[in-house]
Amino acid sequence: MLEGVFGNITIEKILFMLYVYGEGYPLGFAKTFGEPVNRFQQQLRRLENAGIVISRLIGKVRLYTFNPRYPFLEELKALVAKAYEFLPDKEKKAYYTKRTRPRRAGKPL
Amino acid sequence: MKIDWQRIGIKELAALISEKLREKGIDTILVGGACVSIYTKNRYLSFDLDFVTHARIKDVSAVLDEVGFRRESSRHFIRRDCPFFIEFVAPPAAIGDEPLKDENRISTKYGTVVLLTPTDSVKDRLSAYYHWNDTQALDQAMLVAKAQKINLHEVKRWSEKERRTEKYLDFLRRLRSKK
Structure with missing residues (x-):
């Protein structure tokens, strides 16, 4: 849906993930969509260079979030939110409804 | 040269x-x-x-x-x-x-x-403090505010627009207490 605006579908997936979960990391994105991790790393770097996302290293994981200082953040989020509404339920269920509540370490599944 | x-x-x-x-x-x-x-x-x-x-x-x-x-x-x-x-x-x-x-x-x-400008430099540093609680950025904002003439009304207006009035007041309190 936003592919035409952003130039590729990976950016759209990243923006939906950040919109829904608030944060994410390349391997997490890759596993969710079953795609190569470098595809996401490359696009996240592009978004970071543009000031749209920021990252910080937590242990060995580089965690990405929207950049709260990006001057068009409110407008971008509104666009992403609108596009997300139009996403088929099947797709929302498959990719954007992961468990986000905590799970105690060592707890059996 | x-x-x-x-x-x-x-x-x-x-x-x-x-x-x-x-x-x-x-x-x-x-x-x-x-x-x-x-x-x-x-x-x-x-x-x-x-x-x-x-x-x-x-x-x-x-x-x-x-x-x-x-x-x-x-x-x-x-x-x-x-x-x-x-x-x-x-x-x-x-x-x-x-x-x-x-x-x-x-x-x-x-x-x-x-x-x-010095005022925008203070706002720029405060922005990092407001969004990420970066106290080093707060210290830098105070250093500029003490070294240069800045427009505190403008900093206040902008902070209110950013919905960070409480943190602005904290900045102001620290600035005045260390003067």
Whole structure:
């Protein structure tokens, strides 16, 4: 849906993930969509260079979030939110409804 | 003019780079920690020069190459014998969601650097404190506010717009208690 605006579908997936979960990391994105991790790393770097996302290293994981200082953040989020509404339920269920509540370490599944 | 790259000051380097780029029609504005260094006469020392430009990075790179700064990654430039690191951050130059309305110019023997005003420099640092609770950024905002004449009404107005009045009041309290 936003592919035409952003130039590729990976950016759209990243923006939906950040919109829904608030944060994410390349391997997490890759596993969710079953795609190569470098595809996401490359696009996240592009978004970071543009000031749209920021990252910080937590242990060995580089965690990405929207950049709260990006001057068009409110407008971008509104666009992403609108596009997300139009996403088929099947797709929302498959990719954007992961468990986000905590799970105690060592707890059996 | 012979340049001692190891000992050059941050203000002089910023001016030199700005002037070289200006000669090729590339306008820049210096933002971030380098402005704090300049306004506090290095009471806070940054080794990072962040410029905002609307020019293509390829064109910037060609100019910096002439003064020995090599492109290290997509937007970073280094020169082996110089302690400073130059970055071109993505435009626009903004504080929060507001475009810059004003700018400052400082002239040196190497040229003129266009940079954030002291008031915008305080807002820029406070923005990092507001969003990420970065107390180093808060300290830098206070250093600039104490070293330069700033417009506190403007800082207050902007902080309210950012919905960070409480943190602004904290900044003000600390500023007044340390005066």
